[in-house]
Amino acid sequence: MATREARESDVNPFLQGNFAPWRMEGEAPDLEVIGTLPRELHGTYFRNGPNQAFEPIGRYHWFDGDGMVHAIHLEDGRAHYRNRWVASEGLKEERAAGHALYPGLLEFGKMEAPKFKVTANTNTVFHANRLLGLVESSLPTELDARTLETRGLYDFGGKLAGAMTAHPKLDPVNGEMLFFGYSPFPPYLQYYVVDASGAIVHAEPIDLAWPTMMHDFAVTERHVIFLLCPIVFDLENVAKGGSPFAWQPERGTRIGVLPRRGRSEDVRWFETDPCYVFHPLNAYDADGDSVVVDVHRYQQLLFMNRESARDPNWRDSQIARLHRFTMNLATGGIRSDALDDHEGEFPRVDERRVGRKHRFGYFATTGPEGNPSLQPLFTAVAKIDLERGNTVELRPHGAHNGCGEPVFVPRRDDAAEDDGWVLYLAYDHERNASELLVVESRDFTGEPVARVRLPHRVPYGFHGNWVAGV
């Protein structure tokens, strides 16, 4: 038994406040709604995030926690809530033992034989009538979309042997799902296309110049875009008990553009200044021979580096800003342009614009009171209009009330871009509980049309998605 002084949860900010895990699973029908839920909102908002079930062994990283999915079902103007842990095999072992058995990322180097718990804590995707919980290190985990019960690992009928990114892309026109998986061992990158029925129809290992942590990617109507940033797997350092990732800016960043059904040798690489990208906003094929990708760009990423906190650039390295890369396939040239000054993360577009030119973007950001904490705590959400001078509208919630990723839901299938609602979770520090906010997107700074009061707090987490009709 660890001594009280040694408890990670007493000292780690990612196990405290509204980062602390919520320990109960449950259901709450007919939630209190302030305002009126639009009748068009018929479906479920799923939010995934880390929710550590047991006191960690050693140091805890925010990416380590067991996945917990929170589902808010909206129908006929009423709201119902349900939440469940992802019951991974590792978590079942830990439950049987009554304590943690799997150390986290920061203790990776101390493990004699590395073993992973498939936390599925990062995102969900609903495709071909299947809900998958996702974490980039592993196979996806199938969940029951109604009950959130864990069905087990899912490997596309034996066709997926390795990891799947937590950020697959759904083509809004042909129903394909495109994704990749990365690995510290060759092949460093594998690319897949899944057809609308859920079958893998294209699989291709992609040659990379170095093994990296590639969190997300982007697609256009004709291409996929890989971001090879200079965060490099460093297995020698792991053997010495250090971080598995080294920041090596001298390598620069390379952006690879590949036809959607292309082979590894078809990738066109474009070199730009060193940076890191967790999340692109969207990408599209522009006029002529250009491909555009908008991203939240960090100047550097000192990730899981024990020296990070002592580096004077550490705080700034935690700030990402919207940025546009334009690759010209005819000339091989690349443009790199800042789009906006706001700190931001969790960028999203209207899902019907994925791979197509977008006008609007939505993201989590920091309100005018700033964010003095060193935690990725966003206290506002923002909407940017890229056709009106990159104008940004802000919805600040106050320094103690963190906001999650904003998700756009169209009013109807054929509604114009931005004609609908933005849904996001916000923590109410005074009530110590969370709310799902429903904001009329064209009245972004106005009163929400509905605030769904959840019965308790939802810990700060990662990604949310709306699934219509489920």
Ligand SMILES: [Fe+2]
């Ligand atoms: Fe992500």
